[in-house]
Amino acid sequence: MPPFFQIEISRQDGSPDPAPRPAAGSSRLVRWLPLAVFCLVHLTTSLTAAQDQPAASGKKPNVLFLLADDLRPDGLAALGNPDIKSPNLDQLVNRGFIFKNAYIFGAHIGSVCLPSRTMLYTGCHLFRKNGYGDGTTTTFPVAMKDAGYATIRSGKFGANPNDLCKPFDVNVNGYNSETNANNIIAFIREHAGKAPMFLHMASNEPHDPQFATPEYYPLYQAEKLAMPANFLPLHPFDNGEMTIRDEATVAWPRTRENITAKLARYYASISYWDAHVGRIIQALKDAGQYDNTIIIIAGDNGLSLGEQGLTGKQNVYHNGGMHVPLVFLGPGIPAGKTDALAYLMDVFPTVCDLLGTGIPKGLDAKSLAPVIMGKASKVRDTAFTCYTDVQRSLRDERWQFIRYPKINRSQLFDLQNDPHELKDLANDPSQAGKVAEFMTRLAMEQKEYGDTCLLTSANPADSKWSPPPPAPAGTK
Ligand SMILES: [Ca+2]
Known part of the structure; x- marks a missing residue:
């Protein structure tokens, strides 16, 4: 048997609970409004609160x-x-x-x-x-x-x-x-x-x-x-x-x-x-x-x-x-x-x-x-994401665009049809417009955030890579 501390989760009525809302902040009204109006407001907000507060007790969750x-x-x-x-x-x-x-x-x-x-x-x-x-x-x-x-x-x-x-x-x-x-x-x-x-x-x-x-x-x-x-x-x-x-x-x-x-x-x-x-x-x-x-x-x-x-x-x-x-x-x-x-x-x-x-x-x-x-x-x-000055990315509902500024390389993935990023479309001639569009959008987002990393290098590094020699015995 797996050694889990299994828990049981239940709801009081098995149905979705109503939304939490701000507590009815009506106390200030007492000072300024006639009692009858206050009572009406208080009654109304209390009813609303009772409907919308978490089911347990009306207390802050x-x-x-x-x-x-x-x-x-x-x-x-x-x-x-x-x-x-x-x-x-x-x-x-x-x-x-x-x-x-x-x-x-x-x-x-x-x-x-x-x-x-x-x-x-x-x-x-x-x-x-x-x-x-x-x-x-x-x-x-x-x-x-x-x-x-x-x-x-x-x-x-x-x-x-x-x-x-x-x-x-x-x-x-x-x-x-x-x-x-x-x-x-x-x-x-x-x-x-x-x-x-x-x-x-x-x-x-x-x-x-x-x-x-x-x-x-x-x-x-x-x-x-x-x-x-x-x-x-x-x-x-x-x-x-x-x-x-x-x-x-x-x-x-x-x-x-x-x-x-x-x-x-x-x-x-x-x-x-x-x-x-x-x-x-x-x-x-x-x-x-x-x-x-x-x-x-x-x-x-x-x-x-x-x-x-x-x-x-x-x-x-x-x-x-x-x-x-x-x-x-x-x-x-x-x-x-x-x-x-x-x-x-x-x-x-x-x-x-x-x-x-x-x-x-x-x-x-x-x-x-x-x-x-x-x-x-x-x-x-x-969603804009970044890592140091070597990677920038922008995605929307469908596309994931990645830019590697030090090697002037881009990647474009169609997450809607390729959720595992298996096919890089950045060099597909039919996607040249999409790549150009994302470069522009990425630069605009950088400006908005105050990110000064240049997306293109005047002297790009060699993008070829091979792994270092195997680690000594006894290490992973
Ligand atoms: Ca962590």
Whole structure:
């Protein structure tokens, strides 16, 4: 039997809950309006609130934000990878609203986690001081505290904007999912029912070296795992970041053997994380808080695991380093999925919007609540992503265009008909107009963000690449 802490998820009435809305703020009216008018207004707003508030009690919902480290957008069984055993998170995802095309904005350094988490907590894009913004905007933890939430963040320290997380009432390094879950469960037991809770588990998993406790590794036999549809032994050209640490965790050339060995560890680490998420869910249920909790499941960046010959997050392929999982669920949130383009940093204003606490001014991130609630099909037309000064990308609803400025090379993929980016159309004469159009659109987006990276080099580097000599014995 798999050693999972299986949870059971239920709703009070089995039907979708109505949308959360701002609390009826009618108290000021008392001072200025006749009593009769006040009573009428109060009665009307109270009725509206009763219809629209989360079903549990009308109290502000708790928020549980599960942020994994390097979790791919298909990194759970319920997100499309049947090889992965993730029963607890699957139950959450199956009642959630899934953003299939969520990305991080990009990274100015190889440690993609750092700018990603910075932008997540500020809602500001990369070209505003590497995501820190100009100091005039409210951050995610501060906004939640201002809204009256008791707040805890337990998780990854190190490659992480610790200063931005200081405002959490409790901000601790949990080392691994077991200790992170322990910290959050203790916080639930202390605060449940006394104040709405913002519970942020910033897991260390499934980041390399893909930690799990021993019982999870035997769940996966490498030889039985599926390989990526767009696997290549070697990336066909130098993308500007071919040998960084993440790429060197698997030997070149990539093979079925060395890729599935990494996949097995990666999946075990996800199963380990999943089990401890299950413990947190059980603690919420035990405290009578589960039905009044909005849950967000996300990852801080994507990860190639054999796709295109890559094994890192330092690339901008649709199936690469910038593409993340993003799921919302809870009271008022319908089950469903969307192709709408989203950024991970949108979580911050989306949570504020869902809670009705007001979205801080000056953010680059946008609320996704209109999409979740079925009031809009999208909140942006394009998604721009970037990696240092060597890669730029722009995608719309159909096309993914990638530019490598140091080698003056472009790629164009028709994601509608080629979701695994198998056929590069950039040199197809019939697509010359599309390539030119995207170069122009990309430059326009750069200007909007203050990105000064030139898209064409006067002295382009040689794009040919061959792997370094094999690693010494005893290393991966
Ligand atoms: Ca990461």
